[in-house]
Structures are given as C-alpha cells and as structure tokens.
Amino acid sequence: MQQHILSPNFSVDCVVFGFDFENLKVLLVERTLDDKETGKALVKDHTLAGNHVFNDEDLDEAAARVLYDLTGLENIYLEQFHTFGNPDRLTKEKDIMWLESIGLNPENRVVTTAYYSLIRLNDVKIEEKGRRLVWHPVDKPIDLAFDHKIIISLALEALRTKIRTNPIGFELLPTKFTLSQLQKLYEEIFGVTYDKRNFRKKISRMDYLVPLNEKQKGVAHKPAQLFMFSKDVYEKTKKDFFDFTV
Template identity: 40%
Template sequence: MVEYYSQQTPFLLALDVIIFGFDEEGLKLLLIKRGFKPCKGQWSLMGGFLKEDEDMEQAADRVLHQLTGLSDLYLEQLRLYSKPDRDSDGRVISMAYYALMKTDHQDSKQLEKHNAQWFKIDEIPELVFDHREMVNHALARLRRRCKTQPIGFELLPDKFTIPQLQKLYEAILGIELDKRNFRKKILSMDLLQKLEEKDKSGSRKGAFLYQFDKEKYDRLIGEGFSFAV
C-alpha cells in the first residue's frame, strides 16, 4: 500500500436492502425486527457489513440470502447514505439496494428466524436511522424503472395472468389502468407466452396463465428493442 493511502481514514461500510414483494393485498415491504444493537427491538431494513473478500454486490446477495434463503433475486444499487450522523451508534456508510422477491418462493421458517415481516407499502412502521428515506427512494426508483424494464415479472410467480400483472403495475404506480389498453400494450411486445392452463383462483371463468420469455427479451434488446408499459 502506498503511503498516500495509509494516511487516509477508513470507514465501516454496510449495505441495506429494501425488499419488495407482491401478493393479493398489494405491494409489500419486508422488514426485520432488530434482535441486536443498536436500536434493538425496532423495525429496520435488512442489512450487513461489507467483508474483505467480497464486492458490494456479493455482500448484498449474501445478506439477502441470509434473510430469505433465496439466491439470484433482482437486485439494484440505489445510492450511498453517508451523512456523518446517520447512524446513532457510530460512523457507518451504507449502500442502499432494492430487491424484488417472488413471495410464492418465500421460506417462512427462514423469515421467522430474523423476525421478518411483510408490510403493506402504505402501512410501513417507523424505521431506524434513515431507512425510511431509503424506502422512499427505492419506491420512486421502482416506479420509474418498472415502466421501462421488465422487472415486474420478478415480483410475480413464474406463471401469472394478465389481470394479475395489471394489478401489480397498479400497485406499484398507485394508479388505475385501463384493462384493454394494458393488455394491448403488454401483449403487443410479444414477450409473454400464453399457456394452455388457466388460473381459476381469481374468478369463476378463470384467466389464462402466461410466462415471460426472458430469452426472447434478451434477444430483442440486442436488436435495439425497448420495453415499455
């Protein structure tokens, strides 16, 4: 290490992850009741510290796996929270991430271990430090992002119906959409594979199930296509 480096102050580097989920009730946030100091007993985002042998993305994956037992969730960097006094108990710099999780893949046992609980997006309890600000930022990013990237599918089961997909977008954007126009737009991109099966849980008639064709999407992207809802 060069001398110039050794004169610098090192910092504790953490990450916090805003985990979104979606179910019949709408858009949800996964929070943990802290079983450790500081702020033990309060609601907070899941987080962790960066370790020597990993980069920040790996740390985020690790922390996410630790909580949920799942790997390869959609994960996106938000921004660095670095105010000197943001943590009541010492100087910690935190990189915020948000993740999208299919709630039907969840392992409830695993979640209980960390006292984790889903909260409706408009019923979020008071959070420690600047976590509420992080959540607001993540939500804003999700709202922007979901219009131009096919990330909504990360929140739905692998097989889903068009009405379900529409409800998801309505929950994220907080607005109502016209079902004819929504169908037209989403199907016109020709990225959804219609299956034979129907999902009968939502109605007597039942709605056809679809699958997102990721390979086709990747191919089209290479050709200059852009996703839009």
C-alpha cells in the first residue's frame, strides 16, 4: 500500500487568527509568480495556510501539520468550520496560472476543508521557512487567492459563534493578561465597544478568571492587575447551558 501520497482532491486551509492588542489579525502567505521573460509579476497576492491532505491522514491531522509546517507550533487550538467544494473555486485566471506554475492541474477538482485556529501572535516567527508571512487585519480588504476571502469571512463568523459560549479567547492572549486586553480582544472580534465598568462586573462573576499577585510593568500609566484563565475552575463550574456572551 502506498504511503504519504498527497491526495490530489482533498485539501485543508487554516484561517490563523492572532491578536496584537490592537487588531484581530489573520496570518497570510504571500503568493507571487513572475513572468519568466519580462520578470513582471503575473500573480501577486496572498493565500491562507493550506495544503493537500496525505492519503493516510485524517483532515484534523492535515490541518495541524499545515500549521506546524508554517509556524513550528504544535497543540494549537484548531476548529473545523466549513468545507468548500464549489466546482468553480479554482477557475480564476490568476489561480489557474499559479496552479500550473507549481505543477498542479487546474482541471482537477479540489474540495477544501477549512479550519480556524487561535494562536498567540508573538509565538510565530514571521521570518522563518523562506515563506513570506504577514499578519493582516481581518477587517481590512486584501487581494486573496481562490475563494479565500469568503473562507476568512465564514471563519470569523464561526469564531464569533463559538466564543460566545466557550472560553476560547484566551488562546489569543498571553498566559497573563490585563482586563483591558481581554476587553479589547472581544471588542475587536465582535466589532463593538463595551462599557468598562459593566465588562468588569461581568468578569468578576467568572471565577475562572483569576487575579494574580502581579502587575503590568514598564507602562507609562497606572500598571494593571494581571489575570489568568483557569481551565480547572472553568471545567468544574461550568453549567450545562453556559453562556460566555460578553
């Protein structure tokens, strides 16, 4: 039996979210193709992290592998959210050129299963691996390959739905964080603003958000109390219909 053949029909794409305390960002890979003769750029845009699936590999494994290959990170929060199988999804002209340039057959139907993942933005070394990576604000338009634009927008929707009832925002924050950082994160994800006092009142009811005996350092203002998320306390106290809506 053959091993480790990349299946021509199945792929996975990862919408990698990160938070720099300012904006919710998406990790994109630069894609360029230059005309061999003129040197002019034929294709210059961005793609999601993605790849075909090995024949003996589960989809979840493939997504984790793609992420590992790109960032060197393991045990990342990954959530499958949608599969895109439109028969025309690879038929834009620049996509055809690009597929041909890397030796793939654009006639070949590829169905991609999309995941979103949440990582601590600073854990990624942007320079690594020869591939040009960029963190791009999720709400700022950018030229994208294939159907990756719609994939990102569905990923954001899926993240919003999930984070309302599950404490997954902490995957985007350092272990120790301030309440203002947490608030800003939720504001960025939902594109809204919250009242500081009301937000904190809500937080104070969540026993799994535990204050540390530690304060922010080196800031030019009153240093903030640091908090951490206790998964233990969360698991023990969560109700059946737990609502994390902020």
